[in-house]
Amino acid sequence: MLEPAYQADVVIVGAGVAGLSAAHRLTSAGVTTAVLEAAPCAGGRMSTEKVDGFRLDRIGQLLSTAYPELRLTPGLDALVLRPFAPGVLLHSDGRHHRAGAVASAGGARGALHAVRALASAPRATAAPRASAPLGTAVDQARLGAALTRLAAMPVERLLARPELPAREALAARGVPARTVDGFLRPLLAALLCDPELTTSSRCADLALRSFAGGRLCVPEGGAEMLPELLRRALPPGTVHTGVRVTSVSTNAVSTAEHGEIRCRAVLLATDARAAAELLPGLRVPDFHRLTVVHHSADEAPATGASLLLDADRGGPVAHTAVVSAVDPSRAPAGRALISSTVLGPPPADLDTAVRMHLSRLYGTSTRRWETLAVHHTAEAVPAMRPPHDLRRPVRLLAGLYVCGDHRDTSTVQGALHSAHRATTAILRDLGATPSLNRSDPLPTPQAA
Numbered sequence: 001m002l003e004p005a006y007q008a009d010v011v012i013v014g015a016g017v018a019g020l021s022a023a024h025r026l027t028s029a030g031v032t033t034a035v036l037e038a039a040p041c042a043g044g045r046m047s048t049e050k051v052d053g054f055r056l057d058r059i060g061q062l063l064s065t066a067y068p069e070l071r072l073t074p075g076l077d078a079l080v081l082r083p084f085a086p087g088v089l090l091h092s093d094g095r096h097h098r099a100g101a102v103a104s105a106g107g108a109r110g111a112l113h114a115v116r117a118l119a120s121a122p123r124a125t126a127a128p129r130a131s132a133p134l135g136t137a138v139d140q141a142r143l144g145a146a147l148t149r150l151a152a153m154p155v156e157r158l159l160a161r162p163e164l165p166a167r168e169a170l171a172a173r174g175v176p177a178r179t180v181d182g183f184l185r186p187l188l189a190a191l192l193c194d195p196e197l198t199t200s201s202r203c204a205d206l207a208l209r210s211f212a213g214g215r216l217c218v219p220e221g222g223a224e225m226l227p228e229l230l231r232r233a234l235p236p237g238t239v240h241t242g243v244r245v246t247s248v249s250t251n252a253v254s255t256a257e258h259g260e261i262r263c264r265a266v267l268l269a270t271d272a273r274a275a276a277e278l279l280p281g282l283r284v285p286d287f288h289r290l291t292v293v294h295h296s297a298d299e300a301p302a303t304g305a306s307l308l309l310d311a312d313r314g315g316p317v318a319h320t321a322v323v324s325a326v327d328p329s330r331a332p333a334g335r336a337l338i339s340s341t342v343l344g345p346p347p348a349d350l351d352t353a354v355r356m357h358l359s360r361l362y363g364t365s366t367r368r369w370e371t372l373a374v375h376h377t378a379e380a381v382p383a384m385r386p387p388h389d390l391r392r393p394v395r396l397l398a399g400l401y402v403c404g405d406h407r408d409t410s411t412v413q414g415a416l417h418s419a420h421r422a423t424t425a426i427l428r429d430l431g432a433t434p435s436l437n438r439s440d441p442l443p444t445p446q447a448a
Helices: 017-028 114-120 137-152 155-159 166-172 177-192 201-213 225-232 272-278 350-362 412-430
Strands: 007-013 033-037 048-051 054-057 081-083 088-092 095-099 216-219 239-241 245-248 252-255 259-268 287-297 307-310 317-322 336-343 370-382 395-397 400-402
Touching: 007 017, 007 412, 017 033, 017 225, 017 412, 033 259, 048 370, 054 287, 054 336, 054 370, 088 177, 137 177, 137 201, 155 201, 166 177, 166 201, 177 201, 177 307, 177 317, 245 272, 259 412, 287 350, 307 350, 317 350, 336 350, 350 370, 395 412, 400 412
Parallel strands: 007 033, 007 259, 033 239, 088 307, 259 400
Antiparallel strands: 048 054, 081 216, 088 095, 245 252, 252 259, 287 336, 287 370, 307 317, 317 336, 395 400
């Protein structure tokens, strides 16, 4: 329990990946830090449910081996990334088409433990077919060249492009409508949860750049492993769960159960809505809604470790994968885990609609598949419609800071990068002076 008189150099509100990574950077610099989390456990939206030996992600956000912050964030040295098969598998007109495997991307370049991850990753069993959703051979060649250029393009040059909604920008660049609808729309729907392509073209370009420069992947053991590794790397007593913050200032936070905690600076690392409740002037973005449906089967569909996208928009499922083929630790031996994402409001008879759609996508019966869990998240991913500031201020004033994916891009990379920016500002303002609390013992935390 926290004592009312307890002091820390920095109090961080929120124990998601942004807050935990910020805490790691601050404690590594000798700044005593207390992380307060209202929920019973740390991790925020990156949580994983355990059901009968299966590990089921609640949101299932995709990572990329090209995310720089996965390499730069202290505490993630032990993170193992499990890559999908190169590119993606498109379902169109009843057939599967391999697309988007960029030869120059170097496979899992930039991945943590890349050699180990790639060596043990299952391979796709479905043979590539003619790429009908991508248009003509000339269209396909142009797309491949564009992805290769994106992979090598400096971020500063990419962000200097005019900003439009992604769909309008692609049309203005002369990308054929067939390529947009058959490949880029379903791909960006998977990366950004935005099937209508209303996202800022700069954010869409960044997502495509990461796709072209690396491999889509998931953390071994479930999404929770990323925040869990960060939590484990912090000094004992840093993270306090079940502590609800009611107000903040530049030198103190008030809590519902533990009174006031005095400090030298406060960092809000909650989601956008919770941050705005504590600081009413903060902007709350719109959000993309999603539902993740997890099924188990005795026999895995024959798509291997591919991410399967629906190019035809023939049902509620935007993308799906045999996740146990990508990361075998997510399912018990002899069982397959199939995880599927529905974007927007789910249909009334969700289970029936999803099963029928998955049967067409995988080309197999789903009648005997068991539904393990259905996770609805109304505010899953902050929308990034233009104009979108990819570097929203993290320093509100000296002593008060904010970070999270709503201050950057709506990805794990954005959440980690915003925390990096915020801690840089905090350390600069504090002068990285020795802690004022070195003689004060940290309280015993609740289980995180």
